[in-house]
Amino acid sequence: MNGRLNLVVTVLLVLCALSQVNAQYHARSLFIALERAQAAARQLDIEWAQLQLDQSTLGKHARIEASARHELHMLPVTAARTQYLVAGPAAAGAPAASTTPAASTAAATAATAAGEAR
Numbered sequence: 175m176n177g178r179l180n181l182v183v184t185v186l187l188v189l190c191a192l193s194q195v196n197a198q199y200h201a202r203s204l205f206i207a208l209e210r211a212q213a214a215a216r217q218l219d220i221e222w223a224q225l226q227l228d229q230s231t232l233g234k235h236a237r238i239e240a241s242a243r244h245e246l247h248m249l250p251v252t253a254a255r256t257q258y259l260v261a262g263p264a265a266a267g268a269p270a271a272s273t274t275p276a277a278s279t280a281a282a283t284a285a286t287a288a289g290e291a292r
Contacts, residue, residue: 231237242248
């Protein structure tokens with residue numbers, strides 16, 4: 175009877191030891207995965223900060239304007255180059271839309287008044 179009890183206790187002790195080894199293995203695996211995830215998170219934070227810096231640099235008005243002038247050959251809008259269009263039906267034989275702001279405003283006012291009179 176004493177021999178069987180020793181055998182059962184020995185088997186239980188071996189099973190507990192194997193369970194302990196298995197638990198430590200899983201804990202180490204999870205710790206390694208955690209370290210890798212934290213390293214990846216740090217790398218993503220660094221990349222995010224770099225992208226924010228790039229965005230603030232590329233989004234500045236002066237840089238966009240310089241790029242438009244040099245690469246796209248764009249010019250700023252001036253009053254001399256602006257054409258104003260009159261909305262509404264044009265009368266038969268009416269002169270073409272004026273390119274001056276004052277004449278366009280007068281024509282627009284007249285067209286609006288004519289539309290309200292109808």
